Amino acid sequence: MKALLIVAHGSRRPASNDEVQALCERLQKEKTAEEFALIRAGFLDLAEPSIPEGVAQCIQLGAGEVVVLPYFLSAGRHVSEDIPAEVEKARMSHPHVEIYLAPYLGSSPGIGGLLLALAEGCGKDDGSSG
């Protein structure tokens, strides 16, 4: 069984962490992700579970493979160093499980399309100009 751990930075503001949890729950419920029987949230800092904790939870629930995906927009130190280091810790703790690191969200070629979809139609009789 394959699990997906979507890793956000984590915030002192609980609503921001809840947003990531809700996204994972929605993806899990929609069952569009045939490859992943389990979709969970993890956090680099300031919220729980941490990346090693999140990976461990997936394994406890039966995952034999875990994909860790950084929910980040830019390839800064968190994406290039901190998250890979946490993934490496998880690999050391679970040598029998395959733990992969997916590309970070901001690297997706589809981001531009989402931005245009959000922007198009703004100002067309929607009163959003305040």
Place this chain on the structure above:
Amino acid sequence: MKALLIVAHGSRRPASNDEVQALCERLQKEKTAEEFALIRAGFLDLAEPSIPEGVAQCIQLGAGEVVVLPYFLSAGRHVSEDIPAEVEKARMSHPHVEIYLAPYLGSSPGIGGLLLALAEGCGKDDGSSG
């Protein structure tokens, strides 16, 4: 003429700001955004142009409408308070121009699909397990 100003947080790390600039240049070149003749980057903090500067540049280049879109994943204080305050400043400076605030990137219903597309196939003979 309608312009789109994609607003990121801004980083002390130039490569992160460059990533946003490159995204805007790519969208501008692809010409998939028929509604927007001009697509520019702006920054809330730590990089230039600021939101009011970015809006002013769009207007100087001929925009009669500007859509400001927050390139943010969570609806924190930056999205709910700081960016709207900067947009309001820009409106005060340019009362003859319509300046709209689009929903933030993280609110897009398409984010989940991008995450799954990035995660699917990870670990299939790609050697990414390190």
